[in-house]
Amino acid sequence: QKEVEQDPGPLSVPEGAIVSLNCTYSNSAFQYFMWYRQYSRKGPELLMYTYSSGNKEDGRFTAQVDKSSKYISLFIRDSQPSDSATYLCAEGDNDMRFGAGTRLTVKP
Amino acid sequence: NAGVTQTPKFQVLKTGQSMTLQCAQDMNHEYMSWYRQDPGMGLRLIHYSVGAGITDQGEVPNGYNVSRSTTEDFPLRLLSAAPSQTSVYFCASSYASAGGYTFGSGTRLTVV
Numbered sequence: 320q321k322e323v324e325q326d327p328g329p330l331s332v333p334e335g336a337i338v339s340l341n342c343t344y345s346n347s348a349f350q351y352f353m354w355y356r357q358y359s360r361k362g363p364e365l366l367m368y369t370y371s372s373g374n375k376e377d378g379r380f381t382a383q384v385d386k387s388s389k390y391i392s393l394f395i396r397d398s399q400p401s402d403s404a405t406y407l408c409a410e411g412d413n414d415m416r417f418g419a420g421t422r423l424t425v426k427p
Numbered sequence: 428n429a430g431v432t433q434t435p436k437f438q439v440l441k442t443g444q445s446m447t448l449q450c451a452q453d454m455n456h457e458y459m460s461w462y463r464q465d466p467g468m469g470l471r472l473i474h475y476s477v478g479a480g481i482t483d484q485g486e487v488p489n490g491y492n493v494s495r496s497t498t499e500d501f502p503l504r505l506l507s508a509a510p511s512q513t514s515v516y517f518c519a520s521s522y523a524s525a526g527g528y529t530f531g532s533g534t535r536l537t538v539v
Binding site: 361368412415420 | 486523524
């Protein structure tokens with residue numbers, strides 16, 4: 320069993336929709352959680368970083384960590400076609416563990 | 428400010444050949460890592476370094492060597508290429524052990 324599980328999708332939504340992306344993890348000792356965005360044929364870029372439980376908001380993006388259920392989420396409000404990419408959740412520090420990524424398409 | 432630079436961008440190797448994937452960063456980051464990305468499997472850690480002269484193995488280290496003689500450079504060596512090493516390789520760096528990494532644009536390697 321992978322330590323970080325993520326539904327690969329694909330997920331397709333209309334422009335302006337609220338998008339919810341989710342991951343589960345298995346190790347309760349995990350403390351650092353990240354979301355990366357990866358455009359086709361590019362390297363991942365860091366979107367959000369959170370420590371332990373709680374919410375963190377940055378513009379249209381909100382990251383949420385629920386340690387009691389070992390669940391991490393990324394919400395995108397007012398989604399745009401430019402948000403079309405693969406979203407990767409990750410946990411850790413030196414040795415980050417990644418989910419497989421969810422491919423999102425936002426249709427105009 | 429170039430960030431993380433990986434060379435080459437594309438490479439085709441024959442089985443049994445060796446090669447070095449180059450990675451350089453100009454952000455004075457202590458922490459550097461190598462990942463491979465395969466369809467449906469996400470990114471998997473190969474090796475990482477917490478500073479010059481210090482390296483450690485990740486999840487999938489077999490068939491790869493690394494060294495870190497300077498803060499800026501972290502090359503990845505394939506000792507004897509195998510078709511199973513066909514993948515996209517990413518180098519990443521960070522100023523701290525936690526807080527997220529900056530990734531390079533990747534090297535697409537095909538082993539035939």
